[in-house]
Amino acid sequence: MPQISQFAESWYAASQIFWVLLTFGFVFFVIGRGMLPKIEATVDARDRKVADDLAAAKAAHAAADKLEETYRQQSDASRAAAQKAVTDAKDKAAKDAEKRLAKVDAELDDKLSAAEADINAARTSAMAEIESVAAEAAGDLVAKLSGVKVAAADAKAAVKAVLHG
Amino acid sequence: MADQGKVDPMHQFEVQKMFDMFHVGNHEVAFTTSAMWMVVAGLLLWVFMIGGMKRQLVPGRWQVAVEGFTGFISGMMNANIGPEGRKYTPYVFSLFMFILMLNVIGLAPLGLFGVHPFTVTSHFTITGFLAILSFSIVLIVGFWRHGLHFFSLFVPRGTPWWLLWLIPVIELVSFLVRPFSLALRLFVAMTAGHVLMKVFASFIIDGIAAGPAVGLGVGIPSMALMVGISGLELLVAGIQAYVFALLTSLYLNDAINLH
Numbered sequence: 001m002p003q004i005s006q007f008a009e010s011w012y013a014a015s016q017i018f019w020v021l022l023t024f025g026f027v028f029f030v031i032g033r034g035m036l037p038k039i040e041a042t043v044d045a046r047d048r049k050v051a052d053d054l055a056a057a058k059a060a061h062a063a064a065d066k067l068e069e070t071y072r073q074q075s076d077a078s079r080a081a082a083q084k085a086v087t088d089a090k091d092k093a094a095k096d097a098e099k100r101l102a103k104v105d106a107e108l109d110d111k112l113s114a115a116e117a118d119i120n121a122a123r124t125s126a127m128a129e130i131e132s133v134a135a136e137a138a139g140d141l142v143a144k145l146s147g148v149k150v151a152a153a154d155a156k157a158a159v160k161a162v163l164h165g
Numbered sequence: 166m167a168d169q170g171k172v173d174p175m176h177q178f179e180v181q182k183m184f185d186m187f188h189v190g191n192h193e194v195a196f197t198t199s200a201m202w203m204v205v206a207g208l209l210l211w212v213f214m215i216g217g218m219k220r221q222l223v224p225g226r227w228q229v230a231v232e233g234f235t236g237f238i239s240g241m242m243n244a245n246i247g248p249e250g251r252k253y254t255p256y257v258f259s260l261f262m263f264i265l266m267l268n269v270i271g272l273a274p275l276g277l278f279g280v281h282p283f284t285v286t287s288h289f290t291i292t293g294f295l296a297i298l299s300f301s302i303v304l305i306v307g308f309w310r311h312g313l314h315f316f317s318l319f320v321p322r323g324t325p326w327w328l329l330w331l332i333p334v335i336e337l338v339s340f341l342v343r344p345f346s347l348a349l350r351l352f353v354a355m356t357a358g359h360v361l362m363k364v365f366a367s368f369i370i371d372g373i374a375a376g377p378a379v380g381l382g383v384g385i386p387s388m389a390l391m392v393g394i395s396g397l398e399l400l401v402a403g404i405q406a407y408v409f410a411l412l413t414s415l416y417l418n419d420a421i422n423l424h
Contacts, residue, residue, distance in 0.1 A: 002179040003288050003356070012180060014192035016290040019200035023207040024295070027263045032255035035214045039235045040254070042220045049222065 127163075135159040172367035174360045178287055198283050199291070206266040206285070234262065238410065245414045246421055253417050256302065260295060261410035267291075268355065268402035272395070286405075287355035289348055296348035299413040303343075307420035318423055347412055354405045358398045365391045 006012045139155040142148055182195045217231020224232060238258040242250035264286055271284025285291050307315040319336040320329070365387045372383035 011193040015195045018194045023203040028259040032259035
């Protein structure tokens with residue numbers, strides 16, 4: 001086994017140790033200490049960037065959700081406001097119409113009662129006229145038939161008794 | 166090769182001197198085939214990592230591959246140690262990638278291009294160095310963070326008082342065995358795999374040398390097995406690098422969080 005038999009030779013171990021020290025030293029200081037941290041930093045930076053981007057995307061998603069929510073709330077509120085305005089307007093219109101109707105009603109009532117009063121007045125005056133005419137006619141009739149002159153007042157009372165029972 | 170027509174399955178593990186460099190005391194430091202493949206592994210790793218340094222927000226294929234490796238190790242550190250493990254990710258990542266690269270280069274069919282491939286991690290000097298390095302870091306981190314309280318590692322929570330004379334001894338032994346098991350596991354797995362492949366390859370060569378009938382009878386099943394074993398060895402190359410890194414992270418977890 002040369003690994004053991006060569007060990008006895010004076011140059012073997014010294015050369016092996018010298019060169020492994022040199023080459024492994026190069027690998028450790030240049031590659032391990034020099035290059036590896038930079039590569040790890042690149043990987044870390046990438047991982048961080050991916051994580052940050054994911055977080056940003058999540059935040060944007062949440063913001064969009066919130067925006068949609070506020071939009072929905074706003075649209076709900078405005079729809080409710082519009083509905084309220086419509087019902088208010090309807091109510092107001094109905095109330096106005098009622099008021100106007102009531103006013104017109106009252107006017108009509110007034111007119112009706114005035115007309116009734118006129119009619120009553122006309123009727124009483126007509127009645128009074130009829131009474132006097134009837135009394136006159138009755139006096140004339142009595143005078144013609146019996147020749148008795150009846151006083152106008154008596155005729156009037158008799159006619160009144162007959163007319164009003 | 167020992168004899169003509171014989172394949173020595175151990176020959177592949179021989180380190181060859183390419184040129185001498187300098188002396189440290191009595192010891193000569195040379196540039197060897199092993200050193201060359203370590204340099205190649207380091208450079209390949211560097212080129213691979215440069216492809217992941219574009220730092221784009223939306224990564225390309227290469228960057229995804231590099232980030233896959235870094236993410237694998239930092240995920241493992243995070244799972245085994247927690248957020249405090251991040252500090253040690255560069256070390257464990259370097260360890261994992263270096264071992265993985267050496268294992269895979271050792272398996273690469275470079276012989277086809279006339280290059281002599283060599284598995285650096287099949288030498289316990291290398292795996293031992295890395296294991297002792299990991300173990301030293303565990304010790305330093307442990308005593309640095311917890312001081313002498315680090316010894317409470319040898320008394321697991323819930324130990325009954327009448328076993329206090331035994332459990333710490335067992336725990337201490339298992340703790341001290343760690344660098345050896347760490348080093349030997351990788352060294353043995355790599356060596357055994359490559360020996361196995363070489364043995365099956367020698368079956369094919371010896372079979373052909375013994376004539377066409379034996380050559381076909383032995384060669385075809387051996388070849389089929391070698392295809393399967395090569396795939397298995399690729400898996401082992403990855404798993405052993407992973408096990409080394411995983412155990413290092415678990416030992417570091419002991420040092421950082423105690424039990």
